Amino acid sequence: MxxxxxxxxxxxxxxxxxxxxxxxxxxxxxxFDLTPVQFAAMTVIGQEPGIDQATLASRIAYDRATIGGVIARLCQKGYVARAIKPENRRARVLSLTTSGEQVLAQVTPMVMSVQTEILGDLTDSESAQFLDLLRKLVAGR
Missing domain, CATH: 1.20.5 (Single alpha-helices involved in coiled-coils or other helix-helix interfaces)
Structure with missing residues (x-):
């Protein structure tokens, strides 16, 4: 068995x-009413203002067909602004609103604390090794 x-x-x-x-x-x-995918999206949008939805989906390893729903919810919450890309009217560019920037700044330390909690029973050396192995497993897939 x-x-x-x-x-x-x-x-x-x-x-x-x-x-x-x-x-x-x-x-x-x-x-805060925020999911891990929404946090990931906000983090990348904050790092790359003006990113389009398709590129964002790729950056966070999320399905292009459903990223629109994630962005729609973030827009409804007032955290993300979506605009039409001038050179490609079918593409949408994204940026954090002032509220989105504030929320991201508030929740990031909490998210980092959760990451520590996830690895809580591992030593520092084990944590580093575990993260290295995870990166190796997901690289190029």
């Missing part, structure tokens, strides 16, 4: 569930 705890796919899925749960709980307790 196969032990689930021996399957990397199962363990990765469980860790992802735990990470999302920690993130959502932390955001909720702080009064």
């Amino acid at each position: 196969t032990e689930l705890a021996e399957l990397p796919g199962y363990l990765i899925r469980r860790l992802q569930q735990l990470a999302v749960s920690m993130f959502v709980t932390t955001m909720g307790e702080a009064g």
Whole structure:
């Protein structure tokens, strides 16, 4: 009989569930309605103002067909502004609003704390090794 705890796919899925749960709980307790994907999108938009939706989807490894819904929710919350790209009227360019910049600045330290909590039972050396191995596994895929 196969032990689930021996399957990397199962363990990765469980860790992802735990990470999302920690993130959502932390955001909720702080009064923010923000998902990990929304945070990732806001972070990249903040780093690359004027980025288009397709490029954003690629940067955060998210499906191009559904990134529009993520952006629509961020626009509804007043965190992101979407405009038509002048040289390609089908493309939308994105920027953080002042409110979005403020929220991102407030939640980033909390998100960093969650990252530490996710790795909580690992030593500093184990954490570094684990992150190196994760990067190796996702590189080029």
